[in-house]
Amino acid sequence: MSINVYAGGVGSPQLPKGKGEQCVEATPEMQRNHMNYLLHKRDQTMHQGIRTKQYSLIECIDCHVSKDEQDNFIPINAEGQFCQACHSYAAVSIDCFQCHATTPDKDKQASATSLSHSQEMLAQQQLKDFLAAQHPTEKIHD
Ligand code: HEC
Ligand code: HEC
Ligand code: HEC
Numbered sequence: 001m002s003i004n005v006y007a008g009g010v011g012s013p014q015l016p017k018g019k020g021e022q023c024v025e026a027t028p029e030m031q032r033n034h035m036n037y038l039l040h041k042r043d044q045t046m047h048q049g050i051r052t053k054q055y056s057l058i059e060c061i062d063c064h065v066s067k068d069e070q071d072n073f074i075p076i077n078a079e080g081q082f083c084q085a086c087h088s089y090a091a092v093s094i095d096c097f098q099c100h101a102t103t104p105d106k107d108k109q110a111s112a113t114s115l116s117h118s119q120e121m122l123a124q125q126q127l128k129d130f131l132a133a134q135h136p137t138e139k140i141h142d
Contacts, residue, residue, distance in 0.1 A: 013085040019063040024055050034060075038096075040127070057096065062104050075102035099127070 023030045024037070037055045064082040066074050077084045077097045087094060 013089040014080075015085055016064065016066045016082050018082075023063075024059070057100050058104070061102070065103055073103035077102050 061076050065076050068074050074081055076082055
């Protein structure tokens with residue numbers, strides 16, 4: 001990808017500042033490789049040679065979400081918000097938030113990690129279908 005979103009040069013997206021002192025890894029590492037920490041186990045095998053710990057998407061959102069004037073959380077994938085600002089600049093689109101909550105407010109939105117058992121079984125199946133559709137030639141390992 002030729003677009004450099006990391007240089008902070010003219011036209012770089014303005015990102016809401018993260019909470020706390022630092023990210024789960026050094027910022028330059030996160031700028032380049034955050035996706036490798038996030039992708040489902042199944043997808044990680046695509047990135048050969050990269051050993052990754054997996055981090056929770058919920059934690060990312062906890063630190064990187066902003067609030068509006070009414071003190072409500074703004075969905076992390078809304079226009080101008082942390083994940084979205086950078087991705088729209090880099091023309092990346094992610095489909096994670098059809099299943100994962102976009103705010104830390106777990107009551108407002110179903111979160112992939114706060115599902116009942118039967119919902120979880122269904123979600124697991126949907127997840128497999130989703131991953132299979134993305135990479136039709138590969139088998140999914142649990
Ligand atoms: C079809 C629904 C679905 C989609 C789409 C989806 N996920 Fe998930 N995800 C789940 C479910 C269900 C779990 C919990 C069960 C598990 O760990 O297998 C989960 C768990 C996770 C976890 C570990 C636990 C957590 O809550 O953080 C991460 C990280 C994650 N997903 C990231 C992503 C990312 C990044 C994307 C987009 C590239 C994505 N997911 C897209 C359903 C989905
Ligand atoms: C403990 C709070 C915290 C957590 C958890 C966290 N971050 Fe961060 N993140 C930060 C801080 C602080 C920075 C430094 C830059 C800033 O102020 O935004 C940062 C920087 C980043 C950057 C570079 C931003 C830039 O300005 O170029 C990315 C990308 C990023 N984080 C993604 C993630 C992802 C993905 C996750 C979940 C796996 C995550 N972060 C979890 C606090 C956090
Ligand atoms: C500093 C800019 C920046 C920020 C902030 C950022 N991303 Fe990204 N993200 C990118 C770029 C650029 C790519 C594409 C990298 C590539 O294709 O080499 C990407 C790719 C991804 C991918 C992989 C998409 C795919 O289909 O391969 C996921 C998943 C992802 N980002 C999740 C997130 C999440 C979740 C957040 C917010 C917590 C976030 N990103 C914040 C720049 C950013």
